[in-house]
Amino acid sequence: MVSPATSPPVSAAPAARWPWAVFTVVALALLAGAFLAAANIGRNRAVAVARAGAENAATLAIAVLRGELEKQRAVPLILARDPDVHRALEGGDPQELDRKFDGIARETHSSVIYLLDRMGVAIAASNWAEPVSFVGSDYSFRDYYLRAMADGTAEQFALGTVSNRPGFYISRRIDGKQGPLGVIVVKVEFDRVEADWTALGGQAYVVDARGVVLLTTVEAWRFHTEHPFDPKDAAAIRRSLQFGAAPLDPLPLIRADTGSGLLRAANLRGRFVDARTPVPTTAWQLEVLLPVDHAIRTEQTSLQVLAALLLMPGLGIGAVLLRRRRQARARLQADARIKAELEQRVAARTAELAGANARLVEEIAERGRAQERLSDAREELAKANRLATLGQVTAGVAHEINQPLAAIRTYAENARAFLARGDAAPAAGALGKVVGLTERIGAITDTLRGFARRGTGAVEPVVLADAVVGALMILDAPLRQSGIRPVVTAVPSGLRVMGRRVELEQVLVNLMRNAIEALAADGIRTAPEAPLALGFRVEGEHVVVTVADRGPGMSEDEVAALFTPFRSSKPRGLGLGLVICHDIVSRFGGTLHAACRPGEGCVFTITLRRAT
Template sequence: MCIVPLVLYAVIFQGGALATRSYMDEASLQASSALRLAVSALSGHLSRYEPLPALISDHDGIEDLIVHPDDQSLRDAANIYLKDINNLLESSDIYVMTLDGNTIAASNYDQPASFVGENFSYRPYFQEAARGNQSRFYALGTTSLKRGYYFASPITVGDRIRGVIVFKVDIDSIETSWRGGEYKIFVSDPEGIIFMTGSPEWLYSGILPLNRERLQKTHASRRYAEAVLKPLPIVRNTLDDHELMTINTADSREYLVLSHYMPEADWTVNVLMDTASVRSQARTMIVAVVLFLCLAGLALAIFLQRRARLAERMRMQIEARAELEHRVEERTADLALVNRRIEEEIAERRLTEQELRKTQADLIQAGKLAGLGQMSAALSHELNQPLAAAKTYADSAAMLIDLERVPEARDNVRRISGLIDRMASISRHLRNFARKPNEKLGPVALDAVIADTLEIVSARLKTADADLEIDLGGKAGLVGAGLVKAGSVRLQQVLVNIITNAADAIEGLADRRIHLSTEYHGEKIILTIRDHGPGVPAAITDRIFDPFFTTKGVGKGLGLGLSISYNIVKDFGGSLSVTNHPEGGAMFRIELEAANATAREAAE
């Protein structure tokens, strides 16, 4: 019974600490989201105004005024222009100063708190811009007594800096959005003084000690004009990696603090989340755990009470187990019979799989023959051209021999021999392509496969007036560069199918280019074939590799080419996919495993 107080102590104190940490971590994640939103809102609000001073300074009227600052007509025109721009952009103020800091034109020239005639040379933003740099600064206006964020830019005429233009942005709208929310949000400067806050009572309060050095820096720039700076009574603490802050005011509260420094603005955005709800949740959880332990103790008492009954049940279970073992023996015999039947079915499935593979090979062969049929007209033309030329050369050779011009006749015979070699090359590649492959997978050189493919598709490309651009992208020194794990003839069939489809897609278009390129990604080599045709409609992207699916007209395709190609690449252990290029046209992507050079030498 002495264990019970120890368990309760561990649950209440240790469990309470763990629960508080857990809920504090969750609260920190929520507060970090609020912090990111606040930072994004501030950055977005300020960044859209940053380039404006430099743009306004390029206005002819502003440049003329800064060159002739005493010209009253130029001042009047600049005042009206700045006021119109200020109303259009909904900014706070825009004003122009000479290099001595005197303001000669302002958007509020007709207001009681006009900046015209005021000197702001003490402001850091003026000093930085006068040196030729874009500058930022946030402060309480000494004339308008309104807070704002200042963007300053030098006014350059020719190659000389002649003045400074300042753009003041109102930040009250952002501050208003922070009020009444779940989180307390405020912005502090490097000296720890709160410049923006959703809690007006914290404005111009210091979260760092207001020592002499900090006050001197603040007064030197007159950042807060004549505002009274006061310390905010806070006590800092930590819980694991979480920063806590207790503000000792009339309504003293503890907050979880998350901060983010914005270097471009030189201030820190702070988000405070009241920890009262976190600690309340932890207490609720501890109460729930204690109640659970009480219920567990009650369940234990019931368990002990029923223990005697369990002994009797155990005896009954032993008898039932004996009966079960007898039934298991009977069922084991049945399972042995079922296993034999399953083995027979497996043998049948293997036989069926072999037949399917044979059918697939036949289908691949049919697809190649169908492709050859579609290319027959172009190939006939490709063979007829050298035949006609050979006939012409033969006739002219006979005439040259009759005229005893033997050297010229010999040249004709040499040309006839070259034409015969060309026809033999075309015939050899067609014969190899049409042969039913029974090859094993191994290292295959991409350049050789592509060269053989060109021999077959050149006639189709010529018919379509298409231009095939090849970029093998070889990388010397890489293991297996240019070698893929595949079958030479079947890989050639895949390339013939895709390039032929590309030629069909671009025939008759203005841009008839086809790009074939390779990329190397570690152990993978990727071939990309891209055309400049109409692309693949999104509605058929998922069906384009299905058997007998085709977008061509009746009699122009069986719908087997891409399906066969897909299965060939899959057999290689790779993948075939299609997307539309952002600039137009379809883009087929063949991903294959790279094969190392050692494997190629062994295969040879």
């Protein structure tokens, strides 16, 4: 406790807080300004770097496209001088050219190579064996045919009328002695070029002189336009069938902001920088778009972190100085208060330790007493369980004793009759039978008396066969009344386990009694397996005892609750029998486990230490 004399003045707290408030406002203002400046600089730097990357990517894309164009342009130039081509146009068999064109197209990666006669009809083609063969088709309306016949060579990008695939047509006129003989045409598709462009990391497209997209890495952009067309011009292009029925809609590109010149696409995420480069030897323009948002975020984050690192030392020094000033002011007040508080805490702590020590001693004693009560309760509970079991088998045992008693009476009356006649030998035989029946009654009562006694003492070697015989004798009447004939594996006479005989018999009786009740409730089924089986096997230093039944079985939830006190699947059960069995086996140093399946029965496995 802090006495009123040593408490700080009430007005000291606001006076100590206002310098920190001013310092916090200034620090936040500096950080905000630095972060805004770093974000602006980072964006400009990232855009500049990305734009340079887009220009480099455009250069690479131009090189890929130009290499493909130059390679394909050489094909019609060479074929225009081929003697086989001339013979076919001068009346020879054009079918020989089909396979030749097919082989050349495969080597040069051309889409189609085909030969048109002077009327514009295809007489040979590399795709002669395909369903979309060009052979026999009239291409006299095509611009690449008309311009080649007029100027000698022509190039045109158009949509195929037969294949319906876009391509670049390179044509060259073939002249004979009497004038033009026909036109050789090579169609080039740029799928591989567009795939190579995709590896550049962005998007790319090529437009012709009118702004129509010819090649693109975004298929949805093909045959779109960079600017809206006049309806008359668009109608004229559609009539030429150069681009089929393409709507010639404008590209879905918009400028994100005027300051940086970034682009956005309606069907693509993020912003892009662009770089435009003319394609040499053509009237085309190549546009490359590279994404820039990630680069902007990275650059802004780097600069903002740098700004924070530069500002934090100054702010930290200021905070340290301010804190030292505040601490020096408060130290004088705290010293006196701490001294008084320390004395009070020592006294209070001493009293608390004394009280805690007394409580601890009392708790230890109470715990010992509780442990003793728990041990006694366990033994009494086990005895109560045995007595409950005895109560259930009393009727059968009474019947078992009544039979020998009736026989004893009969043999005694016979002996008296024999003695009355002076016939000693039959009388001695009848009295011998009486003695045997009396011993049988004594064995039954001794077994029941030992089963009812409280199990005491340490574990000791127990002959397993004796415990099994005792358990079966106790359950003889219930087994016969229920019509169950258990199958018992023979137990070696010298096999001993660590335990106490009475309690081991109690565990076996409890498990087999549960099996008998389960079979009686479910009805004894006729199956190849015995309804109740008691098995034994030796596994190294342990002996395994199994009690298996073919009863109704249990679900996984019921099995999980088997060894939980006061939880039972029987209508009148207390849920203590298996708990006691588990406790007894655990005290023996063994284990008790259950495995059940609905409709297939249960198997209880007892693992005990083998007595050497």
